[in-house]
Amino acid sequence: MNWDETGPDTGELTDERFHDRLVDGGADGEDTAVEAALRPKDLGEFIGQEKVREQLDLVLKAALARGATADHVLLSGAPGLGKTTLSMIIAAEMNAPIRITSGPAIQHAGDLAAILSSLQEGEVLFLDEIHRMSRPAEEMLYMAMEDFRVDVIVGKGPGATAIPLELPPFTLVGATTRAGLLPPPLRDRFGFTAHMEFYAPTELERVVHRSAGLLDVAIDTDGAAEIAGRSRGTPRIANRLLRRVRDYAQVKAEGRIDREIAAAALRVYEVDERGLDRLDRGVLEALLKLFGGGPVGLSTLAVAVGEERETVEEVAEPFLVREGLLARTPRGRVATPAAWAHLGLVPPQHTAKGQQGLFGA
Numbered sequence: 001m002n003w004d005e006t007g008p009d010t011g012e013l014t015d016e017r018f019h020d021r022l023v024d025g026g027a028d029g030e031d032t033a034v035e036a037a038l039r040p041k042d043l044g045e046f047i048g049q050e051k052v053r054e055q056l057d058l059v060l061k062a063a064l065a066r067g068a069t070a071d072h073v074l075l076s077g078a079p080g081l082g083k084t085t086l087s088m089i090i091a092a093e094m095n096a097p098i099r100i101t102s103g104p105a106i107q108h109a110g111d112l113a114a115i116l117s118s119l120q121e122g123e124v125l126f127l128d129e130i131h132r133m134s135r136p137a138e139e140m141l142y143m144a145m146e147d148f149r150v151d152v153i154v155g156k157g158p159g160a161t162a163i164p165l166e167l168p169p170f171t172l173v174g175a176t177t178r179a180g181l182l183p184p185p186l187r188d189r190f191g192f193t194a195h196m197e198f199y200a201p202t203e204l205e206r207v208v209h210r211s212a213g214l215l216d217v218a219i220d221t222d223g224a225a226e227i228a229g230r231s232r233g234t235p236r237i238a239n240r241l242l243r244r245v246r247d248y249a250q251v252k253a254e255g256r257i258d259r260e261i262a263a264a265a266l267r268v269y270e271v272d273e274r275g276l277d278r279l280d281r282g283v284l285e286a287l288l289k290l291f292g293g294g295p296v297g298l299s300t301l302a303v304a305v306g307e308e309r310e311t312v313e314e315v316a317e318p319f320l321v322r323e324g325l326l327a328r329t330p331r332g333r334v335a336t337p338a339a340w341a342h343l344g345l346v347p348p349q350h351t352a353k354g355q356q357g358l359f360g361a
């Protein structure tokens with residue numbers, strides 16, 4: 001693994017083009033403004049993630065009953081599943097203020113020391129993308145989490161001295177998309193770890209209804225189901241699609257959203273019934289139409305789609321694999337029978353036979 005000033009190189013794509021996708025789980029500029037208004041304010045309002053909610057409820061209530069600060073909490077899960085929202089809820093439930101920062105924003109241990117030393121007693125510190133913190137800051141965090149103390153190093157070389165600094169008790173809420181990337185000593189210092197799963201379509205329907213209510217948009221059950229089904233298990237995407245459908249409904253249907261309006265709007269934005277967008281479909285189409293369903297090497301597939309290798313691998317493939325439309329095999333990328341069905345194509349005879357062994361079909 002490569003380490004630099006800003007932490008481990010996680011291989012994450014920095015290409016901003018793909019954060020503009022309607023179906024990307026990450027936040028864009030427009031989201032941040034609207035998201036504040038749509039965020040559930042307490043655990044009761046937070047939809048889905050039943051187990052996480054139940055466990056967190058106990059952790060927080062017990063801490064409140066003891067008059068203590070809640071244990072440190074680690075939230076892991078894909079972007080847009082509600083980690084920031086949950087951290088704000090933790091602070092609200094504990095009647096505590098919250099400070100929000102992120103791993104990449106903490107370049108030096110001194111940056112972290114400055115934040116930690118200005119925390120109030122009981123404050124919640126939300127550290128997003130905690131896996132991208134620099135190594136020295138991470139080491140400082142170990143001691144801060146365990147002993148509520150940091151050693152501030154003054155001076156350089158042989159003359160450097162460590163000045164111990166007591167910190168008020170605080171609750172660290174760390175968020176990461178990849179819990180596996182956290183070094184074990186850091187992971188072990190969290191008293192409670194929650195893994196957030198993708199949401200079921202029925203849960204996303206509730207998210208859409210709730211957001212529509214807050215945005216004062218008229219939507220029926222089928223309209224909400226149509227948007228939920230295309231939201232890739234992610235509340236942020238559900239809210240974003242709802243806003244695009246609302247635009248369409250305002251222009252074409254006096255603001256009312258039903259199934260037809262939702263489907264027509266999302267056709268305009270090229271988000272299909274399963275939530276695939278133009279890039280995803282381009283990859284699948286190339287795989288099916290040009291390579292008979294594979295196996296084909298990643299580089300060849302990328303050239304055929306006219307995208308970078310990394311874009312295909314990191315932006316398009318994870319969702320296609322999750323949906324069971326594409327498989328990564330030692331011989332290359334292979335389309336599953338579901339991919340042929342989804343694009344309404346019939347697999348060529350020899351390919352279907354060739355893939356029998358791969359899918360047991």
Ligand SMILES: Nc1ncnc2c1ncn2[C@@H]1O[C@H](COP(=O)(O)OP(=O)(O)OP(=O)(O)O)[C@@H](O)[C@H]1O
Nearest residue numbers: 035038039046047079080081082083084085235236
């Ligand atoms: N369980 C939920 N119920 C209702 N709305 C939710 C839920 N989870 C997330 N949302 C909505 O989805 C949006 C994105 O949530 P949030 O910013 O908390 O995601 P995140 O996991 O922190 O994403 P990132 O990792 O990109 O920061 C918010 O507008 C929030 O209102």
